[in-house]
Amino acid sequence: MKIADIQVGVVEAPLITPFKTALRTVDNIRNIAIYIYTDDGHIGVGEAAPTAVITGETSASISHAITEFIKPAIVGMDIEEIAAIMERMEKSIVKNTSAKAAVDMAIYDLYAKHYKTPLYKLLGGYRKELITDITISVNDVDEMVKDSLSAVERGFNILKVKVGKDPIGDIERVIAIREAVGPNTTLRVDANQGWTPKQAVRIIGALEDANTNIELVEQPVHSSDIEGMRYVTSNTLTNILADESVFSPKEAIMLIEKRAADLINIKLMKTGGIYQAQKIVHIAEANGIECMIGCMLETKISVSAAAHFAASQKNITMIDLDGPLLCMNDPVIGGPTFNGQIITMSSEPGIGFSL
Known part of the structure; x- marks a missing residue:
């Protein structure tokens, strides 16, 4: 099971009531969704939340980090090579933790699917x-x-x-x-x-x-x-x-x-x-x-x-x-x-x- 492609999209969900903290007020979630496709037809899914006041990331920066840096570094790698994939991703770009999190969870989704078991x-x-x-x-x-x-x-x-x-x-x-x-x-x-x-x-x-x-x-x-x-x-x-x-x-x-x-x-x-x-x-x-x-x-x-x-x-x-x-x-x-x-x-x- 090898990584064939990574696609970036958007996932949205309106909030029931505004979410208010000392840092911000939010009415609607609009995050980045990613899909990792393998050469044998499986799909892994992940999500990144652009939280500029905490991680410094925006929707645009997350998409750019994934498509321009992380994707070229890991496409073609075998899903079973978890440690090697994570090392390549970490070296591809510093910080950008939400972008990396989205890819990481999609990789783990595929890893567990490969072994036909729930991730937990x-x-x-x-x-x-x-x-x-x-x-x-x-x-x-x-x-x-x-x-x-x-x-x-x-x-x-x-x-x-x-x-x-x-x-x-x-x-x-x-x-x-x-x-x-x-x-x-x-x-x-x-x-x-x-x-x-x-x-x-x-x-x-x-x-x-x-x-x-x-x-x-x-x-x-x-x-x-x-x-x-x-x-x-x-x-x-x-x-x-x-x-x-x-x-x-x-x-x-x-x-x-x-x-x-x-x-x-x-x-x-x-x-x-x-x-x-x-x-x-x-x-x-x-x-x-x-x-x-x-x-x-x-x-x-x-x-x-x-x-x-x-x-x-x-x-x-x-x-x-x-x-x-x-x-x-x-x-x-x-x-x-x-x-x-x-x-x-x-x-x-x-x-x-x-x-």
């Missing part, structure tokens, strides 16, 4: 069911409380609350949500780099004093401020989750060595795909650091690849794969089943899509 089984087969959180976009307090109660009524036990726009208001938001949903709903707080280190310590301390019992705070300060992350981690009792601060295995090692976070959030768009993500999760596991699997604003294509990866790994203990649940419709048929907070792997080969 080929990668480790730890479990076949996941429980994801659901995102509560940052808005005024009343609207966030309303959205939180609605999510709980729909059966979600874990809420990921977006904050980071104004420190005083953020404290009020989280306290109000905790009072509304009660003590049995898990709350995760994501500041999306929105606070300074001192603000973060004050805010988290206030939330601790108010007995909000939040599970973790994600990326409280700017991604480049590793010393700031270390300061927050050292001066709070709540677990600190590194997201934008960790793209690569090298950054994971540095973060762990500096004790700059308690947990690591892995996203395929940051790591460049499953191949590098495996390295990060193993580094973290060897150091006693648990991982979350997360996603950008992605459709069911790439989120399904992330779900297969998460299902294969014991050390991925937290799931933030709600992308398809935020969309009005699925742009593809097949893959894992997203039923409320429960994601169930299918028995179809590869990632499981019907093409």
Whole structure:
């Protein structure tokens, strides 16, 4: 099974409600879809989310990176040569992690199809069911409380609350949500780099004093401020989750060595795909650091690849794969089943899509 061609397209899905964080507001997902064709008639599918404020990539840059650099480097290679394919892709162009992620997941889709098995089984087969959180976009307090109660009524036990726009208001938001949903709903707080280190310590301390019992705070300060992350981690009792601060295995090692976070959030768009993500999760596991699997604003294509990866790994203990649940419709048929907070792997080969 050899790579014969790589084609680039577009995948779109309108959101049920606007997605709002400290970094951006989005109404509609418009991502890059890629299709890898083999010489024996198989098709592998992948997706890249252009998230300029995080990865620096746009739709145009992703398409260009794939067609002009990655494609010429790997066409003609055998799908079974995973390590060699990934090495060629990595050397073809630096960074461009979302472009690489799309190709990576399509390669793994084909790799599992070659062996006629679901991808999660080929990668480790730890479990076949996941429980994801659901995102509560940052808005005024009343609207966030309303959205939180609605999510709980729909059966979600874990809420990921977006904050980071104004420190005083953020404290009020989280306290109000905790009072509304009660003590049995898990709350995760994501500041999306929105606070300074001192603000973060004050805010988290206030939330601790108010007995909000939040599970973790994600990326409280700017991604480049590793010393700031270390300061927050050292001066709070709540677990600190590194997201934008960790793209690569090298950054994971540095973060762990500096004790700059308690947990690591892995996203395929940051790591460049499953191949590098495996390295990060193993580094973290060897150091006693648990991982979350997360996603950008992605459709069911790439989120399904992330779900297969998460299902294969014991050390991925937290799931933030709600992308398809935020969309009005699925742009593809097949893959894992997203039923409320429960994601169930299918028995179809590869990632499981019907093409």
